[in-house]
Amino acid sequence: MKKIITTTIAAGLIAGVAMAEVGVTMDFASAYVFRGVTLSDKASFQPGIEASGFGLAEEYGAVSVGAWGACDLGDSYTGASSSTFQETDWYATYSLPSFVDGLDLYVGYCEYTYGAGSSDKEANVGVGYAIGDASLGMTYYQGVGGVIGSSAYGEFSAGYDIAATEELGVSLGARVGYADPSGGKSGFADYDLSVGVGYALGEVWSVGASIAYIGQIDDKVLGDAYYETKDEDGDGEEDGWQLGYDVDVVAMLSIGASF
Template identity: 45%
Template sequence: MKKRLVIMTIAACAAVAAQAADVSTYVDFASAYVFRGVTLNDGFVMQPGAEISGFPIDEAYGSLAIGIWANYDINDIGNGQEFSEVDYYLSYSLPVEVIDIGLTYTSYTYPGAGGGDSDREISLSFGKDIGTNGLAAAVSFNYGVGGAIENSLYIQGELGYETDLTESLSASAGVTVGYLVSDGGADGFNDATASVGLGYALNDNWSIGAGLTYIAQLDDEVLADSDYDVSLVASVGLSCDF
């Protein structure tokens, strides 16, 4: 029932999104689920999602996007195959030309075995292209306002690079560093990642991709050994924009 409900919700988002200018739906298959250094599933997972944007809002007031993302455990962790997490988010991009500024509210929900209260978070992000060669830098401040992450702050810096290899084939690479200010634990550098990816446009709407991400534990007093398990995640995905 829960699996059917999540799939119906994602499908409904895509249907409603047909009224908006931009719609993105996607599904990724990964060798594990790791979030901010913490291994939540060390086996195969499916991660579908949908985002609606391009609402009829004057550009002078910024832009709005809403989305849903889910994690489905393909292996038998948690007493069977199920959606262990479903996230809902609302994102607003400020109308600033010099730098990209975004404000996002995310609700992390856990419909799997045992359920549990949702975690809620507000994020403020800043991004900027460095020149015109595909290099970009960003930093985000993610503050927990409810659930287990309440009053905790996760700060992430990111440096990314994208380039077109051919008309249809693109490549990307990036690094991130995360710093945790915990309400109930140690503060410090939490994790770092290095990733590479390839994307191939099948046509104007459909594309496929593959990626490889390395996750490093920076401080075992901040990211405990019991939470840090998987250090390498491979993924493949399919997306459709319409």
């Protein structure tokens, strides 16, 4: 009986995956900046994959799971060596059934794993609302484990999409972040303004390019990046790098596919 139940569940999972929509992205960024913090000032390869749907009826909401990574393409002052994945993220999101046109309510979980073997765990809850080609969003992130501890972060976003042709689209975006670290000052930390273009090569493949300006709101909340001023290994050179605000412009080229 147990074997029959296990086999039935496995068959259901296989059928769900077969019915899922899968998206693959391959981004090449001039730097890796996360929530205003420069994690790498060198070029970064950032691939991702996400599966959604799984045959779930619309009245039950929507589920998506995915993975994303960042790989330095040059030796970084953060200590990561060339061609090394400095970070891999695993995440899952559940969008509640929509009861108002254009409204999206969702909850999620993400685990950030780093090359050194450490990890951070974070839960999130958010709301989005689309009005024609414009959209507004707000997401709250709560640390639940790892180095970030109980640190929290909130972001507010706005976007506008312009369909130039059936294949070509332009997107404008703005985002403001509020940091509430477990230690240190809380407040509005960073913002970014972005513009991007996307072109559909067919029903499956697409390409795109974007550029974003990242600004620092309060240097007491999001401090400046700086080198350590001491020589710990005796080689006559300063050692270490303190993460913080440094890179203010990031350009990106993207390749995507949906199956």
